[in-house]
Amino acid sequence: MCLGAFTMRVKALVIRILRQFKRDKRTMALLIFAPILVLSLLYLVFGDDDYSPSIGLVDFPEEVVESLDLSGAVITIYEEEAAAFGDLDTQDLDAFVTLDDNQPHVTLEGSDPLINSAVLNWMQEAFGSLTGETERQVEATFVHGHEDMRHFDYFGPVLLGFFIFFFVFLISGVSFLRERTRGTLERLLSSPLRKWEIVIGYVIGFGLFTILQASIISAYSIFVLGMMMEGNFFYVLLITLCLSFSALTLGILLSSFAHNELQMIQFIPIVIVPQLFFSGLFNLDTISDWVSWIGRLTPLYYAADALRNVMVRGFGFEHVYIQLLILLGFSVVFVVLNIIVLRQHRKV
Secondary structure, eight states: OHHHHHHHHHHHHHHHHHHHHHHOHHHHHHHHHHHHHHHHHHHHHHSSOOOOOEEEEESOOHHHHHHSOOTTSEEEEESSHHHHHHHHHTTSOSEEEEEETTEEEEEEOOSOHHHHHHHHHHHHHHHHHHHSOTTOOOEEEESSSOTTOOHHHHHHHHHHHHHHHHHHHHHHHHHHHHHHHTTHHHHHHTSSOOHHHHHHHHHHHHHHHHHHHHHHHHHIIIIISOOOOOSOHHHHHHHHHHHHHHHHHHHHHHHTTOSSHHHHHTTIIIIIHHHHHTTTSSOGGGSOHHHHGGGGGSHHHHHHHHHHHHHTTOOOGGGTHHHHHHHHHHHHHHHHHHHHHHHHHOOO
């Protein structure tokens, strides 16, 4: 008798949960779609060929070039060192090699330790076959970074931008969702306030906290954790602030399509995770061309590039202002969409 009652109670509970999932089609879809999306991204990022460094040979005699094993790299021949330096500065070239007293000398862009290793390994193999000294230390000059540069120094700017974006997106979205579910937004819509005034008010209100959060996280990462910092700290704050506003406005926008906190969190594997894959945390040159364009549609792609330019390469405002304008453009687009969505929320 007790077993039968226990079975009936469990059965009733199971049926209630299944009906709940049936009503919440978004959760059902997420349970299937999100893992497929993440696994597909991992396949695209790690499933391609190994990275082939882009290397220039400056003023090399033709007979020397023919005697080298040039496989495993993309080779460009230069007549003048200045032209190679120009491509190195624009990151179209990973390194270039010159001959000094018939000894190879490599100049590396230097900001990515993984690429540096690939270049130096290629140097050992290519010129080892020529000199017969495969273990000989290659003389190298680093334009940015240094020989002992840590992987954390290169990945740090991306992770700094990611965590700022992630937490601002989550907190702003959940907070605005609570404003809506508790009726606060409904009362504001019934007031003389205009729709754009409500959106701007929320953006400024949350934005003040965002400024504080971005400043503390950036300062902690650089001055406490010792993250590499070659440029001006003010530019780091400016970049993280612009990124935070894009995350803030996006979080408020997507919260309009969620009915509870769980549904807000469900946006994370669809909106946040893909940005991490295409932000530069992994080398985008090894990703299939037909999918690599996704990164250019995400704010984190531009913020990570700007942060690396300042923190690792020591660049100034003239090298990051375009990324800043794009980040501000994302924020403006999200604000406009917020106003449009708010008008659909209730006609007053």
